[in-house]
Amino acid sequence: MTTAVKNDRLKKRFEKWDVNGNGRIEKSDYEAEARRIIAAFGEAAESPQARVLTNAFIVMFEYLAGKAGVGPDGSMTLEQFTEVVEAEVFASGDAGFSRVVEPTIRAIVGLCDTDGDGEVSHREFGKWLDAIGVEPSAAKASFEAIDTNGNGKLTVDELVRAVRDYHLGKLDVPLLGR
Ligand SMILES: [Ca+2]
Numbered sequence: 001m002t003t004a005v006k007n008d009r010l011k012k013r014f015e016k017w018d019v020n021g022n023g024r025i026e027k028s029d030y031e032a033e034a035r036r037i038i039a040a041f042g043e044a045a046e047s048p049q050a051r052v053l054t055n056a057f058i059v060m061f062e063y064l065a066g067k068a069g070v071g072p073d074g075s076m077t078l079e080q081f082t083e084v085v086e087a088e089v090f091a092s093g094d095a096g097f098s099r100v101v102e103p104t105i106r107a108i109v110g111l112c113d114t115d116g117d118g119e120v121s122h123r124e125f126g127k128w129l130d131a132i133g134v135e136p137s138a139a140k141a142s143f144e145a146i147d148t149n150g151n152g153k154l155t156v157d158e159l160v161r162a163v164r165d166y167h168l169g170k171l172d173v174p175l176l177g178r
């Protein structure tokens with residue numbers, strides 16, 4: 001069950017990130033996804049926070065493409081993408097997930113952290129869900145599910161764990177979009 005959910009979510013992730021729809025994931029797809037998120041947050045394309053996010057997506061792509069053996073300017077098929085994410089992200093546990101996903105999550109926190117405390121409040125989280133097109137009615141329950149220490153703020157670590165749990169089929173909050 002968990003494996004099926006995981007594969008299904010990875011396939012959806014692949015399809016979503018294959019922005020130009022050519023059946024392969026390449027750097028331009030990641031750059032396009034970064035631009036989409038930046039625009040959805042209403043952020044200026046050249047702001048420092050926007051550049052941090054774009055960089056995080058490029059670094060994530062280059063890391064996975066390197067491990068997949070296609071090189072930083074290569075492209076990955078669904079099979080290569082699934083294999084490399086399985087090996088580098090899921091099989092290496094929290095460390096793998098943090099290494100690959102954390103810079104991107106941190107960059108998104110940078111886009112919605114309007115009070116600049118490095119964490120995500122209820123209000124800031126609303127902005128996040130709005131940007132990825134999740135129903136505002138789901139915000140409170142999602143926030144509470146992610147806020148594992150219950151202090152009313154979401155840290156980068158709590159958010160990274162939530163993305164991991166979503167892809168493991170243990171949590172139903174699609175922080176990077178469905
Ligand atoms: Ca593509």
Ligand SMILES: [Ca+2]
Pocket residue numbers: 112113114115116117118119120121124
């Ligand atoms: Ca904040």
Ligand SMILES: [Ca+2]
Pocket residue numbers: 147148149150151152153154155158
């Ligand atoms: Ca917390």
